Amino acid sequence: MKNKTANQIDIKKIQCIVVCLILGTAIFLAWYLSSPTLHNRYSSPLHIYRLEVYDASRFQKIMRRDFAEPSVVRLYQSNGQKLLGISPVVDRWRNDAIVWNLDSLGRANDVQFGKHVRFDQILSECEPPSPLLVCMKQ
Numbered sequence: 837m838k839n840k841t842a843n844q845i846d847i848k849k850i851q852c853i854v855v856c857l858i859l860g861t862a863i864f865l866a867w868y869l870s871s872p873t874l875h876n877r878y879s880s881p882l883h884i885y886r887l888e889v890y891d892a893s894r895f896q897k898i899m900r901r902d903f904a905e906p907s908v909v910r911l912y913q914s915n916g917q918k919l920l921g922i923s924p925v926v927d928r929w930r931n932d933a934i935v936w937n938l939d940s941l942g943r944a945n946d947v948q949f950g951k952h953v954r955f956d957q958i959l960s961e962c963e964p965p966s967p968l969l970v971c972m973k974q
Contacts (some may be wrong), residue, residue, distance in 0.1 A: 868894070869893060869894045869895045870893050870894075870895050871893055872890035872891060872892055872893045872896070872908050873890060873891045873893075874888060874889075874890055874891075875889045875890055875891045875907065875928075876888075876889050877889075878934055879914065880914075880936050880938060880947075880961060881936055881938070881961070882938075882961040882962075883914055884913065884914055884915070884938075884961040885911060885912065885913060885914060885920070885936075885938070885947065885958070885961070886911070886912045886913075886914045887909065887910070887911055887912075887934060887947065887949060888909070888910045888911075888912065889907055889908075889909055889928065889932075889949070890907060890908045890909070890910065891905075891906070891907060892906035892907055892908055892925050896908075896925050899925075900925050900927075903925070903926075903927040903929070904927060904929035905927060905928040905929040906925050906926070906927060906928070907925070907926055907927070907928040908922065908923055908924075908925055908926075909922070909923040909926070909949045909953045910922045910923070911947055911955045911958075920955060920958065921955040923949070923952075923953040926949075926950065926952045926953055927952075928950065931950035931951055931952070932949065932950055933948075933949075933950060934947070934948070934949055935947070935948040938958065938960055938961045939960065940960055941960050941962070941963065942959070942960065942963075943957045943958065943959060945957075945958040945959065945960055946958055
């Protein structure tokens with residue numbers, strides 16, 4: 837009798853391990869399908885801001901089949917790693933020119949990536965008090 841219950845316990849342990857492996861695999865696949873991958877990084881002229889371009893996740897690519905190169909763009913402030921903005925999914929194919937309009941003092945600046953991504957209300961790279969020597973000469 838003891839042998840039979842021991843076999844039942846072993847089967848329950850095996851079933852639990854199999855269920856845990858299946859759940860772990862499902863969680864990994866969900867993460868893999870929903871995570872974009874880094875394509876490239878670009879720094880502003882004085883390296884105050886960083887633009888990161890990500891290839892869209894597998895799920896986003898399925899949703900945007902009409903895009904040749906679906907991408908997501910994020911703008912960060914380099915010194916504090918602060919996320920300043922994130923774009924919706926856009927098509928990067930033949931649409932990846934970067935324009936850094938950061939010369940005006942105040943928040944009248946913007947960063948453009950292609951035709952469809954624009955981050956507004958960005959501070960100038962020489963906003964006082966700036967420790968950069970280039971800004972002190974202006």
